[in-house]
Amino acid sequence: MDEFGLIAALAKxxxxxxxxxxxxxxxxxxxxxxxxAPFVVTTDTMVEGVHFLPTTITDYNLGYKALAVSVSDVAAxxxxxxxxxxxxxxxxxxxxARLEQVYDGLRENTERFGCDVIGGDVVSTSGxxxxxxxxxxxxxxxxxxxxxxxxxxxxxTGNLGGSSAGLQVMQEVTPASGIAQARLVERHQRPExxxxxxxLCAKFGVHALNDVSDGLASELHEISAASGVRCVIEADQxxxxxxxxxxxxxxxxxxxxxxxxxGEDFExxxxxSTRAFASLLATASAMQVPVTRIGRCDAGDGVVMRRPNGHxxxxxxxxxxxxxxxxxxxxxx
Amino acid sequence: MDEFGLIAALAKxxxxxxxxxxxxxxxxxxxxxxxxAPFVVTTDTMVEGVHFLPTTITDYNLGYKALAVSVSDVAAxxxxxxxxxxxxxxxxxxxxARLEQVYDGLRENTERFGCDVIGGDVVSTSGxxxxxxxxxxxxxxxxxxxxxxxxxxxxxTGNLGGSSAGLQVMQEVTPASGIAQARLVERHQRPExxxxxxxLCAKFGVHALNDVSDGLASELHEISAASGVRCVIEADQxxxxxxxxxxxxxxxxxxxxxxxxxGEDFExxxxxSTRAFASLLATASAMQVPVTRIGRCDAGDGVVMRRPNGHxxxxxxxxxxxxxxxxxxxxxx
Numbered sequence: 001m002d003e004f005g006l007i008a009a010l011a012k013x014x015x016x017x018x019x020x021x022x023x024x025x026x027x028x029x030x031x032x033x034x035x036x037a038p039f040v041v042t043t044d045t046m047v048e049g050v051h052f053l054p055t056t057i058t059d060y061n062l063g064y065k066a067l068a069v070s071v072s073d074v075a076a077x078x079x080x081x082x083x084x085x086x087x088x089x090x091x092x093x094x095x096x097a098r099l100e101q102v103y104d105g106l107r108e109n110t111e112r113f114g115c116d117v118i119g120g121d122v123v124s125t126s127g128x129x130x131x132x133x134x135x136x137x138x139x140x141x142x143x144x145x146x147x148x149x150x151x152x153x154x155x156x157t158g159n160l161g162g163s164s165a166g167l168q169v170m171q172e173v174t175p176a177s178g179i180a181q182a183r184l185v186e187r188h189q190r191p192e193x194x195x196x197x198x199x200l201c202a203k204f205g206v207h208a209l210n211d212v213s214d215g216l217a218s219e220l221h222e223i224s225a226a227s228g229v230r231c232v233i234e235a236d237q238x239x240x241x242x243x244x245x246x247x248x249x250x251x252x253x254x255x256x257x258x259x260x261x262x263g264e265d266f267e268x269x270x271x272x273s274t275r276a277f278a279s280l281l282a283t284a285s286a287m288q289v290p291v292t293r294i295g296r297c298d299a300g301d302g303v304v305m306r307r308p309n310g311h312x313x314x315x316x317x318x319x320x321x322x323x324x325x326x327x328x329x330x331x332x333x
Numbered sequence: 334m335d336e337f338g339l340i341a342a343l344a345k346x347x348x349x350x351x352x353x354x355x356x357x358x359x360x361x362x363x364x365x366x367x368x369x370a371p372f373v374v375t376t377d378t379m380v381e382g383v384h385f386l387p388t389t390i391t392d393y394n395l396g397y398k399a400l401a402v403s404v405s406d407v408a409a410x411x412x413x414x415x416x417x418x419x420x421x422x423x424x425x426x427x428x429x430a431r432l433e434q435v436y437d438g439l440r441e442n443t444e445r446f447g448c449d450v451i452g453g454d455v456v457s458t459s460g461x462x463x464x465x466x467x468x469x470x471x472x473x474x475x476x477x478x479x480x481x482x483x484x485x486x487x488x489x490t491g492n493l494g495g496s497s498a499g500l501q502v503m504q505e506v507t508p509a510s511g512i513a514q515a516r517l518v519e520r521h522q523r524p525e526x527x528x529x530x531x532x533l534c535a536k537f538g539v540h541a542l543n544d545v546s547d548g549l550a551s552e553l554h555e556i557s558a559a560s561g562v563r564c565v566i567e568a569d570q571x572x573x574x575x576x577x578x579x580x581x582x583x584x585x586x587x588x589x590x591x592x593x594x595x596g597e598d599f600e601x602x603x604x605x606s607t608r609a610f611a612s613l614l615a616t617a618s619a620m621q622v623p624v625t626r627i628g629r630c631d632a633g634d635g636v637v638m639r640r641p642n643g644h645x646x647x648x649x650x651x652x653x654x655x656x657x658x659x660x661x662x663x664x665x666x
Contacts, residue, residue: 022475023475023477027410027477027478028405028406028544029407029409029410029468029470030373031472031475032371032372038365038366039367040363040364041416041418041467041469042363042418042452043419043453043467044454045422045454045456045465047422049459050456050457050458050459051456072361073361073362076361077360077362083374085467087378119376120376121377121378123379123383123384124380125382126460127461130422130460132378132454134376134418134467135362136372137362142362142364144356144360145361210361226360
C-alpha cells in the first residue's frame with residue numbers, strides 16, 4: 001500500500017464535493033471559493049492512547065468524532081463549516097480496511113454539516129495513530145470568548161456530562177443499566193456539534209461563546225479570563241443527561257462532576273444580554289434544542305457555583321487537559 | 334507544562350499577525366478575512382524517525398522546513414500563502430526549550446513569506462514528534478497539475494538534487510569537501526519555496542505546475558498522468574547543484590539520480606506554452622532566479638529521458654515515498 005494508492009482509496013469513501021470546490025484532493029493544494037464573509041479556521045489532533053483507544057471508540061466513530069471536534073470549534077465561533085483537510089500518521093498495525101472505516105465516519109459528518117474534505121496527507125509513524133483535522137468555516141459575525149459583560153446571562157445548550165460518563169462505563173464495571181450505558185457511550189463516541197445554534201448565537205449577538213471540550217469549569221474560566229468577568233453559576237440549573245444522574249447515583253458520586261470536569265460534551269456555553277438570550281431561547285425551543293440559563297456574569301474574576309443551600313464554591317480551572325494527563329491517565333479521552 | 338501554558342509560550346515566539354487576522358491564536362478558532370480571490374489549502378505532516386531525525390535537522394530548521402513544505406505546495410498552485418495553523422503531537426522527551434526553537438524557525442518562515450500562524454493544537458503522544466502544518470493561500474489563477482498539453486515546454490526552477498545529497502552527507506562519510514557538505518545540508522534543512530515564481534507562472538498562464546517534493550521523476554509522472562501527456566526530458570538539461578555533481582563524482586554515481594529520485598528540493602516543475610515560457614524566463618532572469626527548459630510534452634503517456642547519446646530511458650514513477658519506505662529507510666527525509 002503506497003501513499004498515492006492509499007489516498008485514492010480513502011478519497012473514494014468521501015462524497016463528491018460541492019461546486020465551491022474548484023479543485024479537490026489530488027493536487028499540491030485544494031482550491032475553493034467562498035462568499036465574502038470572514039473565515040474561521042481551527043485544527044485538532046487526536047492521538048491513539050491519549051484521546052482514544054480501540055476499546056473506547058470504533059474506527060467509524062473515530063472518523064466521525066475527529067471531524068466533529070473541529071466542526072464544534074467552528075460552531076463555537078458562530079460559524080458554518082465549509083471545508084476540511086485531514087492528516088493521518090499511520091502505524092503499521094492499522095490496515096487499509098480500518099482506515100476506510102475512519103473515512104466512512106468522516107463522510108457521515110461531512111454530509112451532515114456540509115463540510116467538504118478537500119485535501120489531506122497520509123504518512124507512516126512508528127508511534128500511535130495521529131489524526132489531525134483542520135476545518136475552515138464562514139462566519140458573518142464571529143463570536144469570541146472575550147465579549148462577556150457583567151450582567152450577561154450564562155447559558156449552555158443540550159445537557160452535559162454524558163461523554164465522560166460514557167468513557168467511564170466502557171472502562172469500568174458500573175451499576176448503570178444497559179440502556180443508560182448505551183446512551184452514554186453514544187454521547188462519548190458521537191458528539192453533535194451545535195452548528196445551528198452557533199449560527200443563531202451569531203445572529204442574535206451573543207457576547208461570548210465556547211464549546212465544552214474540556215469541561216464546563218474550564219470553559220467558564222476561559223470566558224472569565226478572556227472577558228474580565230466573574231462567572232457565577234447555579235448548581236441546580238446545570239442540565240445533566242438523565243443517564244449521568246443514574247450513573248452518579250449508583251456510584252454515590254456528585255453527578256455535577258461529570259459536567260464540570262468531564263469534558264468532550266461539545267455543547268455550547270455562552271454569555272448573552274437578557275434580550276439576546278430571550279431571542280435565542282425562543283428560536284432554539286422552536287428547533288427543539290434545549291438552551292438553559294445556568295447563571296450570570298458579574299464584575300470581578302474567577303468562576304463560582306452556588307449550591308441550592310446558598311453555599312458558594314470556587315470552581316478551579318481544572319478540566320480535562322489532554323496534555324497534562326497523558327502519563328497518568330492514558331486513554332482518557 | 335500544561336496545554337494552555339505551552340500554547341502561550343509558543344505563541345509568544347511568533348510575530349504579531351497582519352490586519353487581516355481578526356482573531357488569532359487562543360479562541361476556539363482563528364478568524365481572518367481576505368480578498369475575493371479563490372483560496373488554496375494544503376496540509377503536510379512530518380514524523381520524527383520518518384521525515385527527520387534529530388541528527389539530520391536542527392529543531393530551528395525543523396520549524397522552518399515544516400512550514401516551508403506547505404508554503405511550497407501553495408507556490409506550486411501559483412498562490413500566495415496567507416495563513417497557517419500548526420499542530421504538534423509531542424513526546425515527553427521534547428521539552429519546552431526545544432519546541433520554542435521549532436517555533437523560532439516557523440517564525441522566520443512566516444515573516445519571509447507573509448504567512449501568519451493563526452492557530453494550532455498541542456497534544457501529547459507516546460510515539461515520536463508529529464508536526465502538521467496547514468497553509469491557506471490566495472490564488473487568482475490556480476495552476477493544477479492536469480493542464481499540460483502536447484507541445485508544451487517542460488521547465489524547472491533553481492537546481493536539483495541538493496536535498497537528498499545533503500541528507501546523505503549527514504548520514505554517511507562521503508568524499509565531498511567541507512564547503513560542499515555545508516551547502517548540501519543547508520539545502521536539505523532549509524528549502525526555499527518558490528512563491529515569487531509560482532505567482533509569475535499563474536500570471537503568464539503556465540499550464541501545469543508541481544513542486545519537487547518526491548523527486549523529478551515522480552513529479553513528471555504526476556503531470557503526465559493528470560494531463561494525459563508524455564513527458565520527454567533531456568538528461569543534459571536537468572540543472573543540478575554543483576555540489577551534487579562533486580559528491581556524485583567522488584562516489585562514482587550518476588548525479589542525475591539525486592534529482593530524479595531524491596526529492597525534497599521544493600523547486601517547481603511545470604509545463605508551459607512557448608510564449609508563456611518566454612515571458613516567465615525573461616521575468617525570472619530579471620529576478621535572478623534560474624528557470625531552465627528541460628524538455629517537452631508530447632502526445633502519449635509516461636515519462637522518458639533522452640541521454641546525450643540519443644538513448645531514451647523510460648523513467649519509473651518511483652521517487653521518494655515516505656509512506657512506503659518507513660520500515661526500510663527510517664529517517665530518510
